[in-house]
Amino acid sequence: MQSPERQTNIQNHELELFLELIYRVFGYDFRNYNKAHVKRRILHRINNLELGSISELQHKVLHEAGYFDLILRDLSINVTEMYRDPGFYKSMREEVIPILRTYPYIKIWHAGCATGEEVYSFAILLQEEGLYERAQIYATDFNQIVLEIAKKAIYPVSKIKEYTRNYQESGGKKSFSDYYVARYDSVIFDQSLKKNIVFAEHNLVTDSVFAEVNLIICRNVLIYFNKELQNKVVRLFTESLIKGGFLGLGSKENLMFTDVFDQYQTIDLKEKIYKKLVITKK
Amino acid sequence: MGFDAIVIGSSAGGLNALKTIITGLPHNFSTPIILTQHLSPHSDSYIAEFLNQLSHLTIKEADGGEKIMPSHVYIAPPNFHLLVEEDFTLNLTVDEKINYSRPSIDILFETAAIAYKNKLIGIILTGANNDGSNGIIQIKTFDGFTIAQSPESAEVAVMPRSAIETGHIDKILPLQEIAAFLVSLCC
Structure with a gap:
């Protein structure tokens, strides 16, 4: 034929x-x-x-x-990398971690985590800052196939050179190779990074609030949505954050153009890190 | 006839070529230009600032959801693909690299062709790969107009040559003549 x-x-x-x-x-x-x-x-x-x-x-x-x-x-949006935009992680370390440190227990939600590279990037950061042991991390995506990859924490060795560079630029405190073991053409990340991470299916478009959290990281997902859906999702984030909680978006995602902007204070304009106001304007 | 937008793709050697074209356009040149220049994913946004200082037109890095305006030049940000929507807004994605590139010229050209149909001009400039050739074919499918920089005038001839070899280029021009030709088409 x-x-x-x-x-x-x-x-x-x-x-x-x-x-x-x-x-x-x-x-x-x-x-x-x-x-x-x-x-x-x-x-x-x-x-x-x-x-x-x-x-x-x-x-x-x-x-x-x-x-x-x-x-x-x-x-589904499956493209992600470790420490994408090192400046974001640097800013998290400097501006957000000191405040999270004041809580006895912290909950973090990686929304739309895809294959998990950014989840492990942040888990490493939490370990280095001594906060991992008191953190509960939720990593969610609507696509079960990518979640299975995320759970394994196995990535191609070909990416490691770039990830190492990103890690160093992000203010990493150790040698990046301390966190993984290379085998053939793959690297597997340290099991201790997974201990406090729960991977779960959650659809930002159709599912609702499932936890009250201190920090939401959702990077390069909103850029795929039209204005109406962006507003719906940032409202979901706003409901999910505690007062004074933080929201970290992708470098081209601006809360300024959404309905919830007046409920936030901008922590880092370039890296798109926002803090939900303690007293919300009505 | 009249054209509603121009898309430009450039890679190795592109910054000088873009400078020549942009500075050759008069201040009343109102047809919007959307361009993808291959960059290192780690580079900052200096190109828009650099070109903006040299031109009467407003040259900026593209934002997601942004409405395409006359007399504006939009540049794909490093490490994002730039797409044109049918309501003439711009959007960004972080999808896989195409031809080892993000931003990809093909993605810009293919989506712009659907949005602007025969009211689009597509230009391929200097570069060392084949990105943009599929986009050129798509622009011709919708009866747009296509231009390639002459390989002899290109710092790196591979990309314009690849576009010419598709058989879908309407006009081959030396770099120095592209701006004047755009003025004759659009003003």
Whole structure:
């Protein structure tokens, strides 16, 4: 059979219908993700499977095993690295840790943790600052496959050179190699880093508050959402933070353009670290 | 005919090429420009500031959700992909690198082609890889206009040559003539 012509666009109403069906049938809601990104990923999938249209893809996703998992993988945000933006971690060490230190017990939520690199980056930071033993860390993502990778704490050795550089720039206090063992082409991170981490499935779009926490870290997730969904998610964060709790976002995610901005004080404008006000303005 | 936007992709040697084009555009040049220059993921945002000092146009690093405005030049931030939405806003992602690059020229061009259709000009400048060639094909699929810097005038010829070899380039121009040609197309 001749393979169909490469698809170059999807009609918006067809894409919307497809996302609506995904939501109704599977419960995953991508309807308020930024369209250009979603369209590009779905187009790629259609061409990769050598299908002729989004309706052919839709039929397979609804009726054949395995296809929905592909879509889930295409639309989940899986790219992360250890100590991405070292300045963020440096600022956390200098501005946030001293305040967290004043609590007898701290809860931290990594929302949209993907494969866990940033969770372990922060766990190392907590160990070095002597706070790990009194921390409970929740690491959540909607995608179970990436959570399984996160739980293993095994990463390709090819990335270590860059991670080591990032770690040093972030104000790391030891030798980065103290935290992992290299085996063949992988490194496995120290088991002691996992002790206080709970990995759990949680969907920022459809699930609600599950704990009251001192710090939320959610980096480079909101950039995939439209304004409406961004507001919904930062409201969820605001409900989940204790008064005086901290929120750390990605370098291109600005709380200033959301509805909750007046409930926060900016701790670091460049690194996007915010503190929920103790007395909230109404 | 008239064009609503220009996308530019550049890589090795791109900063000088961009400087030549941007400084060659008059202060009343209102067609927005969106550009992706390959950078080290660790680099800071100096390019926008550097070019902004040399030009009458407003040159800035792109923010997510930002509306594309006339007389503005938007630059992809280091380590993010830059995408154009169909409502003519900009968005960023941290998806996988494409052609070893983030930002990727292909992603910018492919999404801009869908948004602007035949009202888009795409330009490939100097560079050492093939990024942007798929984007050029996509722009032609939507009947946009495509330009490549002539390989002889490029600091590194690989990228414009790859774009030309797709067979989808409308105009090949030496670097020094690109700005004047854009003025003739857009003003």
